[in-house]
Amino acid sequence: MLIDSHVNLHAPQFDSDRVEVIERARAAGIALMVNICDRVSNYPAVRAVAEAPDIWCTVGTHPHEAKENPQLTAHTLCDVARDPKVVGIGETGLDFHYDLSPRDVQAAVFRVHVEAARRTGLPLVVHTREADEVMGQILEEEYARGPFRMLMHCYTSGAELARRAAALGAWFSVSGIATFRTAEDVREVIREMPADRIIVETDCPYLAPVPHRGKRNEPAFLPKVLEKLAEMRGWSLEEAERRTEDAFFALFDRIPRP
Numbered sequence: 281m282l283i284d285s286h287v288n289l290h291a292p293q294f295d296s297d298r299v300e301v302i303e304r305a306r307a308a309g310i311a312l313m314v315n316i317c318d319r320v321s322n323y324p325a326v327r328a329v330a331e332a333p334d335i336w337c338t339v340g341t342h343p344h345e346a347k348e349n350p351q352l353t354a355h356t357l358c359d360v361a362r363d364p365k366v367v368g369i370g371e372t373g374l375d376f377h378y379d380l381s382p383r384d385v386q387a388a389v390f391r392v393h394v395e396a397a398r399r400t401g402l403p404l405v406v407h408t409r410e411a412d413e414v415m416g417q418i419l420e421e422e423y424a425r426g427p428f429r430m431l432m433h434c435y436t437s438g439a440e441l442a443r444r445a446a447a448l449g450a451w452f453s454v455s456g457i458a459t460f461r462t463a464e465d466v467r468e469v470i471r472e473m474p475a476d477r478i479i480v481e482t483d484c485p486y487l488a489p490v491p492h493r494g495k496r497n498e499p500a501f502l503p504k505v506l507e508k509l510a511e512m513r514g515w516s517l518e519e520a521e522r523r524t525e526d527a528f529f530a531l532f533d534r535i536p537r538p
């Protein structure tokens with residue numbers, strides 16, 4: 281089964297042809313998609329896409345948007361997450377590359393998401409960029425306060441943070457970046473990820489895999505990511521598909537496995 285674990289189908293880039301994009305995904309064999317919430321205030325639009333039986337969603341606020349509500353509470357997130365279509369908390373985390381929200385606000389809002397993941401038992405969808413040391417520290421501190429499950433999505437950070445997160449039981453997702461010619465450092469880390477905790481994503485409309493690089497990405501391009509993962513790990517395509525499917529359902533365990 282092909283599963284796109286991270287799509288942004290509510291994004292305005294899909295406003296003119298969302299129905300066709302979803303149809304092309306199904307025609308390409310994508311059996312399941314998780315539409316990722318970028319800010320809590322946008323949840324209704326995120327959830328609307330997940331009306332389809334093969335699309336699920338999350339609730340949370342991206343670190344870029346953390347400033348929209350520095351007072352966000354775990355209670356609010358947990359309340360929305362009672363909706364059975366919500367299968368994860370996030371995406372959330374730290375992005376010190378763009379710094380679109382103040383770093384202390386990003387960190388505080390991130391910890392609120394951790395608390396919601398702990399209370400609901402749902403996986404935390406983590407975005408991290410140029411924040412390896414602080415991210416590692418917060419994950420370890422929070423984990424010591426009480427366990428939670430986490431996905432390091434579209435992982436492009438360092439090997440050391442990957443090891444620290446893996447030691448806490450983290451899952452990792454691989455995106456189209458793995459196909460970029462210059463991304464050898466990213467591939468190096470992917471080769472070391474725990475084999476039973478790797479899944480794949482497009483992160484569409486961003487990060488289209490080669491040979492679509494530079495174009496708008498869509499779920500139908502996911503097989504290019506899976507092919508690259510299989511090649512890098514020395515797995516057959518069938519094995520890569522089976523392994524990522526097993527890992528996906530172990531993590532997103534609110535989704536009934538067909």
Ligand SMILES: [Zn+2]
Pocket residue numbers: 371406407433434
């Ligand atoms: Zn992200």
